[in-house]
Amino acid sequence: MSGPHLYDEGPEPLHTGTPKNGNRLILGVFGGTAVLAVAMVFALPLVKGGGDEQAREVTGVFLAALAAGDTETAGDLLCQAERDAGDVADVLPAYEHPGTGEVVGVEEGRLADQESREVRVRWDDGAEATLTVVLEDGPRICGTSD
Template sequence: MTGPYLYDEGPEALHTGTPRRRNGLILAVFGATLAVGVGMVVALPLVKGSGDEQAREAVGVFTAALAAGDTETAGDLLCEAERDRADAEGRTAEELAVAYAPAGGAGSGGEVTGVEPGELDGKDARQVGVRWDDGSESTLLVVLEDGPRVCGTTSGD
């Protein structure tokens, strides 16, 4: 460039120093992201509870719903396979849920007596023992399927 300059020395380059690398900032951002991700994975079981706790809670809600005659809630807690079985038998999920109670009736409540590890079709499951109001006992199978779901029962005395 030629011409009159504001200063006698002429135009100066805007960046005259040697460039500095700022890898530390990038590494800090990635490190913080990794730390948050690991923290969330570790904290998730603390928030949601273990598989045993989730199974115990789901069966508690299921039996309380049956005791209150709330068959809609009990039916919503059934797994997809049980819903399909109800459809195949020409019943609703609510009607199938009522069949889980002793003597097949709503209004029967129960108490969770224990949780054992189990398996259903190669998937991790929990076997939850229930003592019903009439004194009978059964085991409900709970699988994690979009949340804990009741997916079968065995009766015993």
């Protein structure tokens, strides 16, 4: 370039310094992401609760839906095998009982092919039943025994 310059030395090239190495930043970002992923795997059961807690929760919601006559919610909480057994209106009476049901205990399930929990329910009149809860796209009610 020719012409008048503000300084006598002339214009200086803009990028004259030694380039900085960005490997530390990249390694830090990937390392932090990996640590966060591992932490989330261990923290997920604390947030969602264990199998027993999930079984208690889904059974409580199921019993409340039955008591309120909300067959849509109760039907959505049934496992696929129960929904395939027939119309939801035909399946739900097997679970209904007069009065208010309360979860009184949860035990490891007896199903060999699937993780399950056996949830004991007691009604106001003292009657008891056991609901089977399976993990199928979330906890689902999948059978009862009186």
